[in-house]
Amino acid sequence: MTPNALGSMEILRPIEFTDALAWLQGAIGREVRVSLNHHGHFFGCGIQGTLRRVYTLPPDNSAISIVVAKGEGLFLDPEDVTAFVGGREDGAQWLEFRTGFGPVVSVELVGEPDG
Numbered sequence: 001m002t003p004n005a006l007g008s009m010e011i012l013r014p015i016e017f018t019d020a021l022a023w024l025q026g027a028i029g030r031e032v033r034v035s036l037n038h039h040g041h042f043f044g045c046g047i048q049g050t051l052r053r054v055y056t057l058p059p060d061n062s063a064i065s066i067v068v069a070k071g072e073g074l075f076l077d078p079e080d081v082t083a084f085v086g087g088r089e090d091g092a093q094w095l096e097f098r099t100g101f102g103p104v105v106s107v108e109l110v111g112e113p114d115g
Helices: 018-026
Strands: 012-013 031-038 044-056 064-068 071-076 081-088 093-099 103-107
Touching: 012 018, 018 044, 018 064, 018 081, 018 093, 031 071, 044 071, 071 103
Parallel strands: none
Antiparallel strands: 012 081, 031 044, 031 103, 044 064, 064 071, 081 093, 093 103
């Protein structure tokens, strides 16, 4: 009997919201998969496409809008989320935003950079 090899290690570490915003800005033009889940509940949705735009929202420009594909997207406020960056040994990277009220949003790079 041969032992099964462990899969690649996943690392998740907390980061500042501004660092997450910089990560998102650097991913503009890349293919991403955005997932919204509520752990422990049968609820979720996903969007996949090119990350088109990330911008701040009035009135104080602290919350952001993340725009994917043909205008689909979501809004996040740093007052309501804790940001994490994840990675695996195979080079895969993602952000995870955990809300204080349950849902978790992840943004994962899917393809190679354009150009």
